[in-house]
Amino acid sequence: MSQEGPRRPTAEEIGLLLAGAPASRTRTEVAAGAGVPQELAERVWRALGFPTHADDAVAFSEADVAALTRVRTMLDRGLLDEPTVVRMARALGQTTARLAQWQAEIIIGHLLPAEGEPSDDDVARVFDTARALLPDFEHLLVHVWRAQLAAAGTRLLAMADLRPETAPDPRPETAPDPRPEAAPGRVAMAVGFADLVAFTRRARELDERELADLVEGFEARAADIVAAHGARLVKTLGDEVLFTAPTPARAAAIALDLAGTAELRIGMAYGPVVPMMGDVYGTTVNLAARLTAIARPGTVVVDSGLAEGLAGEPGFEVRGMRRRTARGLGVVRPHLLRRSSS
Template identity: 70%
Template structure:
């Protein structure tokens, strides 16, 4: 970047146009009507896809779409024309893509900016320009890594579904172990910490949970600030995860085994609700499981189960919980 026609001056503050040009590439050339016409896709469908991807509706005369947008819509048109997917499925896939990549992009941007800009003062124009220059250098590697990891995760997801589905390719219900890990006294600790300390606490918790869950071949479904939800194909895997996580004494964990409904990347059903209720029963530094989970673990030498008194679980009646521990030997 230069200032004036003479010798290069100090870098200026990056503009929205510069960021867009770096990350998107192709310049905007089309309006809403033009991009649909160029792609040969009905305008209503194009707008539904755009909204599903998470982008705002624009004015009729706003020139905001590039040739890359035209090419993307053309690909969607070919999928529909070829009968590979129906319109409803395309919209659902677009919504999944939009929500996931929006969170990914926000998260990555926060990490890069947090690492490169001073936390205690306003960043200078030169420092902001340096972030943009660094992003330009990292972009090809990030893009390659994104596609590679997505393919690997897609393969892992397909394998999990096939394993759980038995003879059904797309199950409506699958049996799995569900666990909630909850940070103890999070509300009190949040009041005592400043913003950076609180962010470090939450990120450290999520990072450890993610690492432990992945190491045991299970799946971190979502994070909820002071809580994470994970699933595992077997109770034995879930037990190993919980016992590794709870060692710090800062967590309490509830787990249940039974049918769940996988939908929108999440899991739903009574088993999920029961795991949440058991988390509320658990004392700090302990793991509590339901009777079905205990039955699945029967005979497993890697864990011990201790029956405790029956408890009412809100909305689920009276349940028989067990405390899960490592073998005393």
């Protein structure tokens, strides 16, 4: 008598395991059940990154009704208005979509064979592992989110106390300041770009797996160093990372630590920026990018504002370079940052 092996789980079973509740409602029924106008429900759903279903498609669960009810409660209590709710939904959807994709790729890559089609046993193993990990992952997600929220709130409140006009005057001796005057909503901080040298050439020489390992290793090292110094990794762009730090000294320590881990070129600037949508914007950010292009492999180049902010700070040495024309910013004076020989 033969014994059957593990059965391959169906798409419905996988969806039920991960979503936590079966689909039982149409989009009209979800909006009605939550007491939310259909138009707002669809705006929230699109902002979260989900497709628009046909009116008669049973694609929503009781959990969706409960979630939309919470949205209605926020609005009824006057805690948020509709535009803010949609913006919050978009932030949540875009961030968690990337998180879910990334985590799924890690788990599947770990459990499935690198070559060939996965067998039923392989798929069943992924399903069983996900079922075992899900409660811990869910708890960890909420914990980390709250901790990151606390860190973000602390950073933003601290930066709100730092008037942009208290930042060192970034102007070169004879060149005009390319950055506009401080305005409401701006905060003073250091912005840095770290760029992998000769990435295009390496990409041609490596196979897909080696290239993925190179990028992941670079991003992991950068994230670890930035976090260790209490700063923030804003985003990664494959061969480049963007980070911010509250002070010139902290930014300088990050840059020099990064420069010692790989062949990078790093540019940094200090001045007013506009934090928005989890990113940072403004002329200070553009100047940091231009300085990265100026930097030679293995060097860190900073603007005058950051160089002046390091005056008297132990462990750093800054040397002025010849003035350059930075595209769209006019004439700037870069400075080369090194560890102090003393």
